[in-house]
Amino acid sequence: MNWTGQLLSLVCLALAYTKVDSRPRLDALMVHEWTSVDIEWPSDAVKQEYIKNGSFVAEKNIITGIKVYKNQIYVTIPRWRTLTGIPVTLATVVQSDVRSKLRPYPDWTSQTVGDCQSLQNVQSMEIDPNSGLMYVLDTGRIGILSDAVKPENLCPAKIVVLDLNTNKQVASYDMPADVVSRDNNFMNDIVLDYVDGQVRYAYITDVLEEVIHVFDFLTGAAWNVKDADSMKAEANGEDFINNGVNYTFTVGVDGIAMSPDFDYVYYCPLAGYKLYQVPTSSLRNGSAQGVRPVGKKVSQSGGVIYSDKSFYYGALADNAVYSWDAQKDARDQNVDIGHVKLTTEMLVAKNNQTMQWQDTFAVDECGWLWFVSNRLQLFITDTMDFSGREINMRIWKVFINETSYLQGARERTAILPIIG
Ligand SMILES: *[C@@H]1O[C@H](CO)[C@@H](O)[C@H](O)[C@H]1NC(C)=O
Ligand SMILES: *[C@@H]1O[C@H](CO)[C@@H](O)[C@H](O)[C@H]1NC(C)=O
Numbered sequence: 569m570n571w572t573g574q575l576l577s578l579v580c581l582a583l584a585y586t587k588v589d590s591r592p593r594l595d596a597l598m599v600h601e602w603t604s605v606d607i608e609w610p611s612d613a614v615k616q617e618y619i620k621n622g623s624f625v626a627e628k629n630i631i632t633g634i635k636v637y638k639n640q641i642y643v644t645i646p647r648w649r650t651l652t653g654i655p656v657t658l659a660t661v662v663q664s665d666v667r668s669k670l671r672p673y674p675d676w677t678s679q680t681v682g683d684c685q686s687l688q689n690v691q692s693m694e695i696d697p698n699s700g701l702m703y704v705l706d707t708g709r710i711g712i713l714s715d716a717v718k719p720e721n722l723c724p725a726k727i728v729v730l731d732l733n734t735n736k737q738v739a740s741y742d743m744p745a746d747v748v749s750r751d752n753n754f755m756n757d758i759v760l761d762y763v764d765g766q767v768r769y770a771y772i773t774d775v776l777e778e779v780i781h782v783f784d785f786l787t788g789a790a791w792n793v794k795d796a797d798s799m800k801a802e803a804n805g806e807d808f809i810n811n812g813v814n815y816t817f818t819v820g821v822d823g824i825a826m827s828p829d830f831d832y833v834y835y836c837p838l839a840g841y842k843l844y845q846v847p848t849s850s851l852r853n854g855s856a857q858g859v860r861p862v863g864k865k866v867s868q869s870g871g872v873i874y875s876d877k878s879f880y881y882g883a884l885a886d887n888a889v890y891s892w893d894a895q896k897d898a899r900d901q902n903v904d905i906g907h908v909k910l911t912t913e914m915l916v917a918k919n920n921q922t923m924q925w926q927d928t929f930a931v932d933e934c935g936w937l938w939f940v941s942n943r944l945q946l947f948i949t950d951t952m953d954f955s956g957r958e959i960n961m962r963i964w965k966v967f968i969n970e971t972s973y974l975q976g977a978r979e980r981t982a983i984l985p986i987i988g
């Protein structure tokens with residue numbers, strides 16, 4: 569372990585002891601909660617102006633994406649269901665007057681609707697803990713999940729790279745329109761692929777196009793990989809019951825995860841139970857060769873994630889988070905990860921009231937699994953209670969003693985010098 573690695577583990581150890589107290593290991597801890605989002609405004613006068621002219625409508629804002637780096641929480645607030653009313657689409661979470669508030673990240677200017685240098689509509693991002701860079705997905709389109717408004721196709725879809733240590737943008741890549749459609753993309757979630765010690769590819773699920781977009785950071789090329797059967801809503805997979813209410817979500821490929829050896833990408837349609845695996849060697853060369861179902865989840869999921877050891881997913885009908893121990897299954901079945909059937913399932917967290925719709929996950933450098941639960945089934949159907957009687961959005965963390973699939977990827981994927 570190098571010097572920074574040692575320092576980090578000391579910091580993590582201190583955090584673990586101060587944060588866990590005497591609670592049992594696998595208890596999920598609630599870190600932040602909201603009835604409706606609250607923003608850290610420059611002043612109350614500005615807030616009142618935003619409310620008066622319709623630029624801030626609290627009930628149109630929902631927290632979806634989460635990633636964590638150096639104990640700082642980053643979240644997204646997608647511009648899904650209206651064209652106005654959502655002033656901030658990427659934020660950090662800060663505690664102010666005992667309330668949890670969203671601080672625009674990296675700043676207010678970068679949230680400007682209609683300015684293509686700014687962020688238009690962010691749902692997902694990935695953080696590379698090796699570099700402290702955040703890779704932000706921006707669909708470039710707003711109002712893309714609404715029956716009431718027609719989407720506005722304002723800007724090209726792009727990946728914006730932000731340096732979390734300097735809070736500066738270091739790169740921005742427009743996606744070619746013939747790969748990521750200007751008028752129909754819904755880039756949903758992203759994982760990164762390391763080759764030769766550096767970030768080489770991004771794999772992005774698109775729930776409207778039902779493809780995986782591939783972007784090559786080295787050459788700037790982009791292409792799509794489509795496997796129609798596994799990337800569309802599963803037959804009989806779109807209905808589920810949550811706390812006695814029926815919901816139908818006919819949504820294709822959504823959750824995506826990367827194995828820690830960078831050999832396989834995992835994905836699943838939101839509407840469905842099956843988890844699929846595809847070799848990165850196929851995605852890298854533009855094919856879906858080798859796609860196979862690897863396991864049947866207990867329920868439909870939004871987000872999924874692979875740590876450096878295990879696979880985690882949300883179970884929408886069950887208000888729960890489960891994990892699969894792929895390494896144990898591979899040992900038990902005496903096969904490699906490319907042939908294993910995932911069966912060793914463990915309940916990580918469950919609560920019918922407080923953990924509805926586990927939307928996205930993150931694993932930090934200190935061994936914690938983080939997730940957002942946001943009752944999205946209510947938000948999307950306009951049945952969310954904003955009166956103050958209910959908590960709608962929560963940020964949770966559970967200590968799993970694992971780290972991100974990306975942690976240490978530089979060393980793991982570096983080309984070894986040839987000695988001879
Ligand atoms: C609403 O008011 C805010 C604060 O004065 C201003 O920045 C924004 O441009 C206004 N928006 C509209 C649509 O008028
Ligand atoms: C949670 O909901 C499920 C499904 O409706 C039900 O079977 C279970 O008993 C509930 N658990 C609790 C603790 O209420």
Ligand SMILES: *[C@@H]1O[C@H](CO)[C@@H](O)[C@H](O)[C@H]1NC(C)=O
Nearest residue numbers: 807808809810812813814815
């Ligand atoms: C909910 O869905 C189940 C299974 O499809 C069905 O049997 C039931 O009648 C539905 N309930 C309602 C209230 O629609």
Ligand SMILES: *[C@@H]1O[C@H](CO)[C@@H](O)[C@H](O)[C@H]1NC(C)=O
Nearest residue numbers: 847849850853854855857858
């Ligand atoms: C792409 O990669 C897969 C998996 O390694 C391989 O089987 C296939 O032949 C490759 N296709 C092309 C066009 O190179």
Ligand SMILES: *[C@@H]1O[C@H](CO)[C@@H](O)[C@H](O)[C@H]1NC(C)=O
Nearest residue numbers: 581584593935967968969970
């Ligand atoms: C975390 O896992 C490591 C082995 O990977 C182990 O040595 C250590 O004791 C574990 N820490 C806790 C707090 O469980």
